[in-house]
Amino acid sequence: MTVRSFANKLLVVAALVPLAGCIRFGAAPPPSLLTIAPQAQPAPGAMQNSAGARAIVVQAPAVPQSISGTRVPVQVTPTSIAYVKNAQWAEPPARLLARLLADTLTARANMVVLSPAQAFEDPSATLSGELRSFGLDATQRQAVVIYDASLVPAGRTNVEKRRFEARVPVTAVDADQAGVAISQAANQVATQVADWVAAQR
Template sequence: MLSWAALPFALSGCISLSPKPPAQLLTLTSSARIPVGGTQNSASAATIVIQNPLAAASLSGVRVPVQMGETAIAYVPKAQWVEPPSRLFQRMLAETVAARTGRVVLSNRQFNADPGAALQGELKSFGIDAGTKEAVVAYDGALTRKDPSVIEKRRFEARVPVAAIDALGSSAALNQAANQVAGEVADWVGK
């Protein structure tokens, strides 16, 4: 017979307050990379800070959303990002902009020391469209170049077919779509 003191330990193997994590976590990788050992210098290159994009609640977590018609959202089973997509996409944007434009991408703290351009935005879509079987990445960018009173806005969207709506198929297609959008944003910033 178990004592009252030992009961919580005996039950701890039976009760789980959180779901079992997936076998692997998903991430994004930029197809444009800064060379290892390369030096960037704000004295000889323009600077920019890239803010973490705003995102709807369906994109603020770590699950991969699937748009099921106009008004319903499900999630890809057993698929989980390593961190919210907006943070992953911000890092991809920073790497892509730096690699493709030569601009020095600064953090928020560094930006105060060397005000240059600023890119803010909203991640409108970052998931799977079940109806078209496509990965969809949509980003609304707001760019301030030199004059802080002048803001340029532009919408970017990429769609990539998904063979199967599962963790690996969805993440590969989303990575490809995110790289396409990041490349288009870099070209816009580099003008």
């Protein structure tokens, strides 16, 4: 290697060093991730048996594209959506709601929540649906959770449908308000769903 070619390589490396601090692959992670705090959940060590209690399968709901990921949507106008700055769920809303529904149905409705594979051996109801909203409404200053539930009672083929909705006021559209308020709204919806399912025979 000649002295000149070595010097040229040094110049190329030196030119790239300042750029190293500017390159970022993907968005920077937020300071913390949001999740849902269940207000009703099974007691530690509590035993369940589908032979003596009603069983149900809880499926993750279908979702629109706006809440299929982990960002928190905010309705800016009736026809436009943005996302809350520095707000991100630990996992997609569909999984968060399905887990919350399972815990609430177990604790509040005394139901045994089964996986689809377990349900083959045990007659059970099936709860599915569509999560229509799981975010903030800036025009109303509210956290909004809307869930269209579909219930197939155990041993039947008919489908019963019902919409559940909860709104919780927020004083600011930010990550701190979003996590707390959406968690409260989601728990209200889960409670309504559990009471509805428990009343079905």
